[in-house]
Amino acid sequence: xxxxxxxxxxxxxxxxxxxxxxxxxxxxxxxxxxxxxxxxxxxxxxxxxxxxxxxxxxxxxxxxxxxxxxxxxxxxxxxxxxxxxxxxxxxxxxxxxxxxxxxxxxxxxxxxxxxxxxxxxxxxxxxxxxxxxxxxxxxxxxxxxxxxxxxxxxx
Amino acid sequence: xxxxxxxxxxxxxxxxxxxxxxxxxxxxxxxxxxxxxxxxxxxxxxxxxxxxxxxxxxxxxxxxxxxxxxxxxxxxxxxxxxxxxxxxxxxxxxxxxxxxxxxxxxxxxxxxxxxxxxxxxxxxxxxxxxxxxxxxxxxxxxxxxxxxxxxxxxxxxxxxxxxxxxxxxxxxxxxxxxxxxxxxxxxxxxxxxxxxxxxxxxxxxxxxxxxxxxxxxxxxxxxxxxxxxxxxxxxxxxxxxxxxxxxxxxxxxxxxxxxxxxxxxxxxxxxxxxxxxxxxxx
Numbered sequence: 001x002x003x004x005x006x007x008x009x010x011x012x013x014x015x016x017x018x019x020x021x022x023x024x025x026x027x028x029x030x031x032x033x034x035x036x037x038x039x040x041x042x043x044x045x046x047x048x049x050x051x052x053x054x055x056x057x058x059x060x061x062x063x064x065x066x067x068x069x070x071x072x073x074x075x076x077x078x079x080x081x082x083x084x085x086x087x088x089x090x091x092x093x094x095x096x097x098x099x100x101x102x103x104x105x106x107x108x109x110x111x112x113x114x115x116x117x118x119x120x121x122x123x124x125x126x127x128x129x130x131x132x133x134x135x136x137x138x139x140x141x142x143x144x145x146x147x148x149x150x151x152x153x154x155x
Numbered sequence: 156x157x158x159x160x161x162x163x164x165x166x167x168x169x170x171x172x173x174x175x176x177x178x179x180x181x182x183x184x185x186x187x188x189x190x191x192x193x194x195x196x197x198x199x200x201x202x203x204x205x206x207x208x209x210x211x212x213x214x215x216x217x218x219x220x221x222x223x224x225x226x227x228x229x230x231x232x233x234x235x236x237x238x239x240x241x242x243x244x245x246x247x248x249x250x251x252x253x254x255x256x257x258x259x260x261x262x263x264x265x266x267x268x269x270x271x272x273x274x275x276x277x278x279x280x281x282x283x284x285x286x287x288x289x290x291x292x293x294x295x296x297x298x299x300x301x302x303x304x305x306x307x308x309x310x311x312x313x314x315x316x317x318x319x320x321x322x323x324x325x326x327x328x329x330x331x332x333x334x335x336x337x338x339x340x341x342x343x344x345x346x347x348x349x350x351x352x353x354x355x356x357x358x359x360x361x362x363x364x365x366x367x368x369x370x371x372x373x374x375x376x377x378x379x380x381x382x383x384x385x386x387x388x389x390x391x392x393x394x395x396x397x398x399x400x401x402x403x404x405x406x407x408x409x410x411x412x413x414x415x416x417x418x419x420x421x422x423x424x425x426x427x428x429x430x431x432x433x434x435x436x437x
Contacts, residue, residue: 057345059340059346061340068339069339069340070337070338070339071337071338071339071340071342071346072337072346073346073347074334074344074345074346074347076345076355078355097340099343140347140348140350140351143348143350143372143373143376144336144337144348146372147309147336148278148279148369148370148372148373149278149279149280149308149309149313149336149370149373150309
């Protein structure tokens with residue numbers, strides 16, 4: 001049976017980490033599953049975890065009272081879901097639902113924050129990796145803000 | 156540009172519009188229609204994948220429109236109503252007559268892609284100029300490695316050829332990945348930008364050929380993602396859009412640096428385009 005540490009070693013998000021660091025992170029991790037349609041987290045609730053998706057698709061959604069839910073992004077195997085655990089006020093900004101059956105590794109944010117406080121090198125590693133993910137998502141968001149499929153000056 | 160380009164005669168049918176009858180008109184999205192045109196006389200023309208024609212609405216004007224399909228001598232064009240002429244084309248009902256000049260332009264390098272993996276990246280109405288290439292890739296799939304179509308649109312309602320996308324997916328000769336910028340939860344597909352799909356697409360970067368068409372910013376991001384995956388610039392091909400008027404390289408309106416898109420394009424290799432795309436004024 002594959003251990004959590006072995007799963008993390010194979011994940012690009014954790015690529016290059018020292019085996020001892022992987023073990024440290026794996027100490028805060030557990031494997032979870034969601035049925036299609038299941039809520040992974042809800043906007044406004046405490047953000048005390050993040051997820052490394054191993055199978056399936058999760059939608060990140062914004063909800064408005066007048067417009068209902070709008071899917072902002074879908075995430076798949078290999079993607080990381082959730083960074084609010086790392087930054088104050090540690091609350092989710094969006095909803096997340098499993099679109100399909102999902103298998104993921106969940107990381108206890110409180111546990112990890114404690115380890116980061118005790119070991120700044122670990123904190124730096126994690127913040128660097130989440131910053132990279134944030135930059136990629138920000139770039140894609142900027143591309144969407146440009147509304148490139150809108151009307152151009154055509155005849 | 157070939158040294159003798161200036162001396163080559165324009166192709167037959169290049170200067171005078173031939174009358175074509177609108178046989179069918181099908182709505183694709185809220186502002187995009189697919190028209191099937193049949194020549195009023197003769198056998199019509201046989202555009203190759205990637206080429207375009209000049210469509211003339213008599214009394215209104217003429218615009219370049221890529222060929223989205225052929226059916227014997229019939230021409231299929233998918234047109235988005237974004238201006239007076241394209242709106243008039245979209246409004247042309249069966250029985251109306253349009254003028255057609257062409258075909259014009261360079262073609263998707265399907266022959267060069269034989270034996271290799273092919274990744275097709277399309278955004279918005281950019282799938283229309285790629286459809287004949289995708290159909291050929293699917294039809295002759297034994298001649299290629301894996302074929303992957305990555306298609307992005309604004310919303311699910313803005314996707315072209317949804318029935319055909321589903322057929323391509325179901326037949327399984329090519330991998331079809333579709334994403335949209337935003338969607339309601341009843342959409343069960345991906346939400347995100349099309350260049351992101353390139354990261355996870357299955358192809359051999361050492362030899363694969365990429366065909367890319369869509370808004371220029373989307374193509375720029377896609378090219379970056381393809382280069383990041385290891386594709387060589389000369390194996391990335393893009394279809395460019397500029398202000399094409401005469402379509403025979405005489406008027407100069409579609410000049411792109413030292414090239415004319417109507418004559419030297421619309422399909423270029425990125426190797427040729429890289430420097431030009433970095434020049435803002437072009």
